[in-house]
Amino acid sequence: xxxTYLTKAxxxxxxxxxxxxxxxxxxGGTIYTLQTEVTDRATLQTGAxxxxxxxxxxxxxxxxxxxxxxxxxxxxxxxxxxxxxFTGAKYTDYIIAAMPVGDAELGTGGTGWFTKAPPDLSLxxxxxxxxxxxxxxxxFYPDPSRPLGWNNVQFPNASMPNPLWxxxxxxxxxxxxxxxDAAGKExxxxxxxxxxxxxxxxEPAVGGxxxxxxxxxxxxxxxxxxxxxGEPAALKRxxxxxxxxxxxxxxxxxxYLLKHEYWKDVH
Numbered sequence: 001x002x003x004t005y006l007t008k009a010x011x012x013x014x015x016x017x018x019x020x021x022x023x024x025x026x027x028g029g030t031i032y033t034l035q036t037e038v039t040d041r042a043t044l045q046t047g048a049x050x051x052x053x054x055x056x057x058x059x060x061x062x063x064x065x066x067x068x069x070x071x072x073x074x075x076x077x078x079x080x081x082x083x084x085x086f087t088g089a090k091y092t093d094y095i096i097a098a099m100p101v102g103d104a105e106l107g108t109g110g111t112g113w114f115t116k117a118p119p120d121l122s123l124x125x126x127x128x129x130x131x132x133x134x135x136x137x138x139x140f141y142p143d144p145s146r147p148l149g150w151n152n153v154q155f156p157n158a159s160m161p162n163p164l165w166x167x168x169x170x171x172x173x174x175x176x177x178x179x180x181d182a183a184g185k186e187x188x189x190x191x192x193x194x195x196x197x198x199x200x201x202x203e204p205a206v207g208g209x210x211x212x213x214x215x216x217x218x219x220x221x222x223x224x225x226x227x228x229x230g231e232p233a234a235l236k237r238x239x240x241x242x243x244x245x246x247x248x249x250x251x252x253x254x255x256y257l258l259k260h261e262y263w264k265d266v267h
Contacts, residue, residue, distance in 0.1 A: 066084065169215075176198050
């Protein structure tokens with residue numbers, strides 16, 4: 001991993017100045033489906049790199065320590081502190097966003113950039129699921145009617161712009177007006193309805209630094225990372241699960257033999 005905090009400062013600041021609520025609220029069904037593999041350390045490391053370079057400026061992971069992250073991802077303390085810790089926190093500290101809460105909230109004596117601080121994302125993997133997160137990351141589109149010029153198919157009228165647009169590029173959303181029946185009554189949309197219009201599809205408009213596949217892979221890694229953060233115990237649970245099943249099978253065999261020994265003289 002390469003330390004990019006200074007070079008990404010502008011992107012982090014733009015994200016900090018724009019997000020009021022993101023992954024922590026809203027949304028119904030999902031646009032995309034994604035199968036994550038939280039035991040894939042290479043994918044987790046890539047996802048952590050994307051998260052700390054583009055998301056950690058505003059969003060904390062308050063239930064995760066840098067030390068646990070390093071141990072689970074197979075990173076040394078030096079690697080974590082050099083490549084993932086941009087706030088000056090200690091290795092054993094919890095992961096707190098770089099932006100001070102007082103600067104985000106109104107009525108706290110800070111600058112009041114937002115009405116409240118951007119949400120913590122520690123549990124978004126458990127509360128929303130991988131499909132929701134991935135769909136959210138993949139479906140930003142320009143919308144001049146929104147205060148910040150962006151909207152999201154998965155989370156309509158989200159307050160956060162697309163912080164990754166330079167990586168992804170720009171895609172436009174296609175809509176059509178609701179159809180009416182013979183009586184002039186509006187019919188429901190077959191798919192998604194956003195602000196009174198029926199969503200049709202997203203079409204690439206301007207290319208980004210990454211190809212479409214490279215961006216998908218990066219978002220898959222970021223989603224996998226957030227899925228892991230939501231339940232770090234899944235790493236060990238998957239490892240121990242096989243041994244637990246083998247133990248139960250062995251216990252069942254011993255129990256059967258014991259039962260047979262006790263009841264062999266009973267007719």
